[in-house]
Amino acid sequence: MDSGLRADTTFGARAERPVGLRTVDLLEYLEECRALVVDEIRRLVPRNPRYGPILYDLMLEYPLRHAKGLRPALCIATCRAFGGGLEPSLRSAATLELYHNAFLIHDDVEDGSELRRGHPTLHRLHGIPIAVNVGDAMLALALQPLLDNTAQVGLGKALRVLQIVARMARASAEGQALELSWAREGRWLVSDADYARMVYRKTSWYTFIAPVLIGGVLAGASPSQLGTLRGFAAALGIAFQIQDDVLNLTADPERYGKELCGDLWEGKHTLVLLHLLRVVEPDARTWIETVLRKARPGTAPPGRATKSTTDIATLRGLIEGHGSVHYARRAARRWTERACRQLGRATATLSASVHRDLLWGLVDFVVDRDH
Amino acid sequence: MDSGLRADTTFGARAERPVGLRTVDLLEYLEECRALVVDEIRRLVPRNPRYGPILYDLMLEYPLRHAKGLRPALCIATCRAFGGGLEPSLRSAATLELYHNAFLIHDDVEDGSELRRGHPTLHRLHGIPIAVNVGDAMLALALQPLLDNTAQVGLGKALRVLQIVARMARASAEGQALELSWAREGRWLVSDADYARMVYRKTSWYTFIAPVLIGGVLAGASPSQLGTLRGFAAALGIAFQIQDDVLNLTADPERYGKELCGDLWEGKHTLVLLHLLRVVEPDARTWIETVLRKARPGTAPPGRATKSTTDIATLRGLIEGHGSVHYARRAARRWTERACRQLGRATATLSASVHRDLLWGLVDFVVDRDH
Numbered sequence: 001m002d003s004g005l006r007a008d009t010t011f012g013a014r015a016e017r018p019v020g021l022r023t024v025d026l027l028e029y030l031e032e033c034r035a036l037v038v039d040e041i042r043r044l045v046p047r048n049p050r051y052g053p054i055l056y057d058l059m060l061e062y063p064l065r066h067a068k069g070l071r072p073a074l075c076i077a078t079c080r081a082f083g084g085g086l087e088p089s090l091r092s093a094a095t096l097e098l099y100h101n102a103f104l105i106h107d108d109v110e111d112g113s114e115l116r117r118g119h120p121t122l123h124r125l126h127g128i129p130i131a132v133n134v135g136d137a138m139l140a141l142a143l144q145p146l147l148d149n150t151a152q153v154g155l156g157k158a159l160r161v162l163q164i165v166a167r168m169a170r171a172s173a174e175g176q177a178l179e180l181s182w183a184r185e186g187r188w189l190v191s192d193a194d195y196a197r198m199v200y201r202k203t204s205w206y207t208f209i210a211p212v213l214i215g216g217v218l219a220g221a222s223p224s225q226l227g228t229l230r231g232f233a234a235a236l237g238i239a240f241q242i243q244d245d246v247l248n249l250t251a252d253p254e255r256y257g258k259e260l261c262g263d264l265w266e267g268k269h270t271l272v273l274l275h276l277l278r279v280v281e282p283d284a285r286t287w288i289e290t291v292l293r294k295a296r297p298g299t300a301p302p303g304r305a306t307k308s309t310t311d312i313a314t315l316r317g318l319i320e321g322h323g324s325v326h327y328a329r330r331a332a333r334r335w336t337e338r339a340c341r342q343l344g345r346a347t348a349t350l351s352a353s354v355h356r357d358l359l360w361g362l363v364d365f366v367v368d369r370d371h
Numbered sequence: 372m373d374s375g376l377r378a379d380t381t382f383g384a385r386a387e388r389p390v391g392l393r394t395v396d397l398l399e400y401l402e403e404c405r406a407l408v409v410d411e412i413r414r415l416v417p418r419n420p421r422y423g424p425i426l427y428d429l430m431l432e433y434p435l436r437h438a439k440g441l442r443p444a445l446c447i448a449t450c451r452a453f454g455g456g457l458e459p460s461l462r463s464a465a466t467l468e469l470y471h472n473a474f475l476i477h478d479d480v481e482d483g484s485e486l487r488r489g490h491p492t493l494h495r496l497h498g499i500p501i502a503v504n505v506g507d508a509m510l511a512l513a514l515q516p517l518l519d520n521t522a523q524v525g526l527g528k529a530l531r532v533l534q535i536v537a538r539m540a541r542a543s544a545e546g547q548a549l550e551l552s553w554a555r556e557g558r559w560l561v562s563d564a565d566y567a568r569m570v571y572r573k574t575s576w577y578t579f580i581a582p583v584l585i586g587g588v589l590a591g592a593s594p595s596q597l598g599t600l601r602g603f604a605a606a607l608g609i610a611f612q613i614q615d616d617v618l619n620l621t622a623d624p625e626r627y628g629k630e631l632c633g634d635l636w637e638g639k640h641t642l643v644l645l646h647l648l649r650v651v652e653p654d655a656r657t658w659i660e661t662v663l664r665k666a667r668p669g670t671a672p673p674g675r676a677t678k679s680t681t682d683i684a685t686l687r688g689l690i691e692g693h694g695s696v697h698y699a700r701r702a703a704r705r706w707t708e709r710a711c712r713q714l715g716r717a718t719a720t721l722s723a724s725v726h727r728d729l730l731w732g733l734v735d736f737v738v739d740r741d742h
Contacts, residue, residue, distance in 0.1 A: 054555065055548035106507055110500035129481035130555070132503060133547045136477055139510060140540030147534055155526050162533075163518055169511030176504045177426035184425065184501070 020360030023368075029358050033076050033093070034069030040094035044145060058122065058134045059141070062101040065117035066257070068369075071096050071211045073358065078215030078229065081347065081355035088153050092161055092214045095142045099165065100206060102138035103172055105131050110176065111266050112296065118257040139169075153218060160217045168210040175202025182269055188277050188289055192331065195271055196238050203244075204237025225346050232342035232359075239335035240366045245270035246328050247371065249319065255371040264312050267292040271331060275324040284318065291315060332367045339363055391731030394739075400729050404447050404464070405440030411465035415516060429493065429505045430512070433472040436488035437628070439740075442467050442582045444729065449586030449600065452718065452726035459524050463532055463585045466513045470536065471577060473509035474543055476502050481547065482637050483667065489628040510540075524589060531588045539581040546573025553640055559648050559660055563702065566642055567609050574615075575608025596717055603713035603730075610706035611737045616641035617699050618742065620690065626742040635683050638663040642702060646695040655689065662686060703738045710734055 021029065045059050072093040079089035107113070108121040109131055115121065123131035146165060149158040178198045182190060190198075212233045216226050247256065248263045249272060263270050273292075277285055291314075297306040319325060340363055350356050392400065416430050443464040450460035478484070479492040480502055486492065494502035517536060520529040549569045553561060583604045587597050618627065619634045620643060634641050644663075648656055662685075668677040690696060711734055721727050 051545050051548045051552070054552045055545060103507075106503050110503055112500075128499065129483075130548075130551055132477050132481055133544055133551060136474075136506075136510075137541060137544030137548070139507075140537060140544055143533070143537035143540070147530060147537060150530065155530070159518065159521065159526070162514070166511060166514035166518060169514070170508060173504055173508030173511055174422050174426060177422045177501075177508070180501055180504060181422070181425045 020362075020364055021354070021357045022361070023365065025354075026358060026361040026365055029077070029354070030069045030073045033073040034067065036076075036090055037069070037072040037094045037097050038063060040090055041097060044094060044098070044141060054126065054130050055134060055137055058126065058130070059098075059101075059138050061122060061125075062104055062116060063097060065119060067117055070362070071100055071207055074208060074211035074233075074362070075215045077355040077358040078212045079219045080215075081350055081353055081359060082216055082219035082221045082225070084215070084219030088149075088218050089215055091145045091149060091152070092218065093211070095145050095165070096206070096211055096214070098138050098142040099169065102135040102142070103206065105135040105138070107176065109135075110180065111268070113259070113262060113266065115257070115259045115262070157217055161214050164210050164213050164217070168205045171201040171205035175199065175205070178202070179269055183267060186289065186293060188269075188274070188292065190269055190274050192271065192274070195269065195274055198269070199238050199241040200234055203241040204234045207240065208233035208237035228342045228346035232339050232346055235335045235339035235342060236363060236366055239332045239339060242271050242328050242332040242335065243367050243369065245272050246325055246332070247369075249316065249325060251371055257371060261312055261316065264315050265296045265307060267296075271328045272319055272324045275327045276319050276322050279322050279324075280318065288315065288318070329367075336363050336367050391733075391735060392725070392728045393732070394736065396725075397729060397732040397736055400448070400725070401440045401444045404444040405438065407447075407461055408440065408443040408465045408468050409434060411461055412468060415465060415469070415512060425497065425501050426505060426508055429497065429501070430469075430472075430509050432493060432496075433475055433487060434468060436490060438488055441733070442471055442578055445579060445582035445604075445733070446586045448726040448729040449583045450590045451586075452721055452724055452730060453587055453590035453592045453596070455586070455590030459520075459589050460586055462516045462520060462523070463589065464582070466516050466536070467577070467582055467585070469509050469513040470540065473506040473513070474577065476506040476509070478547065480506075481551065482639070484630070484633060484637065486628070486630045486633070528588055532585050535581050535584050535588070539576045542572040542576035546570065546576070549573070550640055554638060557660065557664060559640075559645070559663065561640055561645050563642065563645070566640065566645055569640070570609050570612040571605055574612040575605045578611065579604035579608035599713045599717035603710050603717055606706045606710035606713060607734060607737055610703045610710060613642050613699050613703040613706065614738050614740065616643050617696055617703070618740075620687065620696060622742055628742060632683055632687065635686050636667045636678060638667075642699045643690055643695045646698045647690050647693050650693050650695075651689065659686065659689070700738075707734050707738050 020026075041060070041063050045056050048056055075093040075096060076086065076089045080086065104116060105122050108116055109123045109128055113121050114124060121131075122134065126134075142165075146158065146162050149161060153161075175198050179202060181187075182198075209230055212229045213226060216229050221229065245263065245268075248258065248270070249261060251260060253260050259265070263273070277288060280288065291307060291311045294305045294307045294311070297308075343359060343363065347356050347359065391397075412431070412434050416427050419427055446464040446467060447457065447460045451457065475487060476493050479487055480494045480499055484492050485495060492502075493505065497505075513536075517529065517533050520532060524532075546569050550573060552558075553569075580601055583600045584597060587600050592600065616634065619629065619641070620632060622631060624631050630636070635644070648659060651659065662678060662682045665676045665678045665682070668679075714730060714734065718727050718730065
């Protein structure tokens with residue numbers, strides 16, 4: 001596989017808005033980053049048979065399942081586009097992937113999710129106690145390479161990377177808390193701005209902002225470059241989450257890997273659903289909120305009402321009838337346009353490279369992807 | 372309150388085995404450390420009404436409940452006994468307390484525990500999703516003061532403290548994994564040595580080893596002093612856990628704060644139970660293992676057998692009849708003797724001080740305490 005990831009050649013200056021990598025090259029770049037990071041994770045996770053079967057082996061469960069590899073690619077491409085090397089970004093990218101997968105394990109517990117990347121979630125396979133503990137162990141293990149970083153990238157950069165990771169972990173928990181509090185209070189009148197604030201913490205920070213900031217810091221990007229990179233990543237993260245919300249309703253089940261309509265079953269605050277609730281008649285809104293308050297079958301304490309497949313089918317019908325998917329798609333487009341403006345500023349002075357083009361390509365990929 | 376915590380006076384050389392603080396002075400010292408650390412935690416936890424009710428407010432729930440304050444006192448006393456100051460140890464002690472309480476929240480979820488420090492556990496009050504998320508947020512928040520430490524104690528010490536915390540977090544998850552794997556495999560033939568290895572990771576590391584190592588590092592203790600401090604803390608932690616196992620069966624319910632016999636209901640691998648299983652007749656052993664395999668009422672999926680109060684009463688009777696509590700008490704004594712030998716070496720060259728005497732006093736306290 002040769003996606004140009006290792007190439008240091010630059011193409012010379014290009015047009016103002018680089019065209020970005022073609023999808024096929026982009027997927028190759030993502031896949032190569034992912035392969036490198038999975039190798040790094042295998043090196044990081046101890047092989048200790050004493051805890052093996054329910055601790056270290058399970059740490060590899062999610063990372064080894066098929067995934068897009070967005071975070072590693074963002075971290076590596078940003079570092080390289082700004083003139084940094086592959087090696088220093090690789091270790092941090094692997095750390096981010098460990099954090100990400102630890103969050104996924106805990107999120108799946110918190111959301112009662114059934115499927116992750118085409119297979120049952122970790123707590124479905126091994127129970128909540130083991131899943132919570134594996135997530136904690138991954139968070140602990142992820143600290144080590146960041147501390148070992150000091151020898152490779154120097155104390156100053158290593159500490160700045162740690163600061164970003166600490167901020168990221170807090171932001172994620174804050175976003176999750178916001179969503180959990182809306183669910184607990186049965187709050188469904190949530191504005192698009194509130195939604196964006198929640199997603200900024202819950203998704204943007206750990207999928208986009210932390211990877212590009214860390215890549216930028218390792219490459220020695222300037223404070224103003226880091227500022228625009230952060231704006232780019234925040235906007236792209238929100239577009240990404242909205243597209244996730246859309247895909248959850250419209251994806252090809254063969255390629256999707258998560259549970260189709262799982263967000264409806266779990267009663268999640270998606271932009272699609274928030275739009276629907278704002279535009280339907282009051283009677284329909286009351287009915288929708290009643291459905292959303294019901295538990296999903298199999299997770300409820302005895303006596304509590306549970307959602308039915310008819311409930312979910314009716315919800316899907318209302319969503320289609322009110323153009324809520326279309327509305328969400330347009331919102332995602334607006335966020336990617338904002339991301340483009342910031343990326344243009346952040347990369348204006350950079351030489352053209354496959355890495356810079358990867359960042360541009362990702363903007364289109366995020367809203368055009370089908371899984 | 373004046374426990375002498377702030378005093379820098381030393382008493383001059385003492386006998387080879389300092390007598391240790393009297394219990395009343397010791398409790399005052401613990402209480403003062405705890406109060407200082409709770410203040411520090413209040414400063415660390417943001418007051419943000421947006422996430423307040425189900426995130427930051429809940430972080431204070433466990434720390435504000437009545438507790439012994441062992442970890443803060445160990446960290447502060449070690450730092451001061453080895454010539455370090457109060458301020459630098461305070462921030463690290465608060466971080467350790469945040470970690471500790473985050474682990475407690477997750478452990479309570481994993482063990483299905485009902486009570487913590489005299490009140491319902493966090494997941495009983497707010498559900499598993501919120502409890503898991505609050506624990507994660509505390510782990511993230513705890514990183515920040517350790518990073519801010521650099522200005523106060525210098526980069527080198529700050530990084531060594533972070534290394535210890537990373538090692539501690541991993542050890543705790545490993546200990547928990549070991550216990551969960553025994554439970555999952557229904558493995559009850561566990562030797563005292565295996566028990567000690569599990570407890571060394573699950574309890575010693577975060578309650579004893581990390582606090583004294585961090586205190587020692589901050590005070591600039593020598594590598595050989597740190598080595599003996601570690602040996603002291605490892606042994607004392609195992610004695611502490613055995614006494615915990617004993618108290619769970621024998622404590623005064625008014626003063627205990629946890630659920631009496633909770634370990635039996637949860638089917639935990641205590642030294643008491645492991646002894647019983649080794650010494651009973653084969654028939655009784657089969658019966659005990661059948662009881663331990665049953666779920667506790669209210670937590671089991673429908674159709675699974677649950678433990679009854681008669682089961683638990685019979686188990687208690689068997690434990691008394693076979694002297695298993697007595698056996699465990701003697702084991703705890705042996706571990707404290709080992710702790711004393713190591714502490715003697717670690718503190719041999721130190722001037723006498725209330726802080727040094729606190730460490731000696733703790734050795735007796737750990738096995739003499741009644742809650």
